[in-house]
Amino acid sequence: MDRKFDRDTIIEAIRRVPLLSPSASRLLELTADPDHDLSQTIDIVKCDAPLTAHVLRIVNSAAFGLLNKVDSIDRAVAYLGERLVISIALGDNAGALFNKPLAGYDGEKGALWRHDLLTAMASRQVSQKARVELNAGLAFTGGILHDIGKGILSDFLHDTAPELVEQLEKHAIVDYLEGERALLGIDHAEAGFEVAKCWQLPEALQMIIRYHHQPQEAPEAYRALVYAVHVGDIIAMMGGCGTGADTLQYPLDQRYSDYLDLTFDDLALILLETQEEFRRIEASFHETKEN
Ligand SMILES: [Fe+2]
Ligand SMILES: [Fe+2]
Structure with missing residues (x-):
């Protein structure tokens, strides 16, 4: 097989990949800390308006079948769990890559x-x-x-x-x-x-x-x-x-x-x-x- 590109070209492309948003970075840092609690996750989500909106949209989607609309971000994050919230943040952020x-x-x-x-x-x-x-x-x-x-x-x-x-x-x-x-x-x-x-x-x-x-x-x-x-x-x-x-x-x-x-x-x-x-x-x- 012939070489199509060299490593340096790829590394250069990687340097141009957009950075994660501060909230996504902080959520990832938090997962590495075994002693963190859910309130810290909620605080990060609250400071990011588009992420808050997306989390609320997901928790209120028909897939979860909730009878009452959830309009507080505290309850939404508690219901969805930290894992899903991180998935949403990464999907929003690095969506171009994923x-x-x-x-x-x-x-x-x-x-x-x-x-x-x-x-x-x-x-x-x-x-x-x-x-x-x-x-x-x-x-x-x-x-x-x-x-x-x-x-x-x-x-x-x-x-x-x-x-x-x-x-x-x-x-x-x-x-x-x-x-x-x-x-x-x-x-x-x-x-x-x-x-x-x-x-x-x-x-x-x-x-x-x-x-x-x-x-x-x-x-x-x-x-x-x-x-x-x-x-x-x-x-x-x-x-x-x-x-x-x-x-x-x-x-x-x-x-x-x-x-x-x-x-x-x-x-x-x-x-x-x-x-x-x-x-x-x-x-x-x-x-x-x-x-
Ligand atoms: Fe894989
Ligand atoms: Fe792999």
């Missing part, structure tokens, strides 16, 4: 967002099976952000997906990441890590993004958390929610069992439960977008 069609992966518009949301839900559940205590909120947020690099690389991969799939079938490359590196000199985990650094995300989130396909290489302090998202990502793909041509073209690192106490039955249950949660949440996002 929501565009993933042409370079043969993925349709919205595929990355759906994959990220399902990965987040699965990662949170997996994190509760870790052999050490993990911050489940961080696993969720890491799940949302783990593939952020694909939003960047997609533009440069253009129509290379069929070529990459062919290389995979011939076993000329071991996984999609190797194909990305051959064509662009950088893979989506590294590109995402560069975005994470620009956004000054908490270190745990940076590590999840950088090592979600190679959890064994993550620093020991973050390894169990990275494994949770690694497995959550595979569960999302197994559930039929990938991002296009690369779906299930990444190996599962079997050493996850050193960090996670996860049986096959647990995996099947998480797959089922997250699909159900996902359908409900996705419907609420969908409705408010159409209104």
Whole structure:
């Protein structure tokens, strides 16, 4: 395969990615702090008028079927929960990265967002099976952000997906990441890590993004958390929610069992439960977008 672009061109494009809004940044910082409480989340949302409006629109959407209209942001955040509020803030903010069609992966518009949301839900559940205590909120947020690099690389991969799939079938490359590196000199985990650094995300989130396909290489302090998202990502793909041509073209690192106490039955249950949660949440996002 011929190199299409060089790494520096991609890094330059990453430097041009818009920064997150202050409220989204602060919400992400908060998830990294295990001692925070819901009132801090509410305070951040209150200071951001468009976010407040969007949260109220979602809680009052038909998907939640509430009989009485919720008009206080305190009650809306308490009802939706912090995880969903962060998803809304990130969707509003980095929507350009999450929501565009993933042409370079043969993925349709919205595929990355759906994959990220399902990965987040699965990662949170997996994190509760870790052999050490993990911050489940961080696993969720890491799940949302783990593939952020694909939003960047997609533009440069253009129509290379069929070529990459062919290389995979011939076993000329071991996984999609190797194909990305051959064509662009950088893979989506590294590109995402560069975005994470620009956004000054908490270190745990940076590590999840950088090592979600190679959890064994993550620093020991973050390894169990990275494994949770690694497995959550595979569960999302197994559930039929990938991002296009690369779906299930990444190996599962079997050493996850050193960090996670996860049986096959647990995996099947998480797959089922997250699909159900996902359908409900996705419907609420969908409705408010159409209104
Ligand atoms: Fe990935
Ligand atoms: Fe993924």
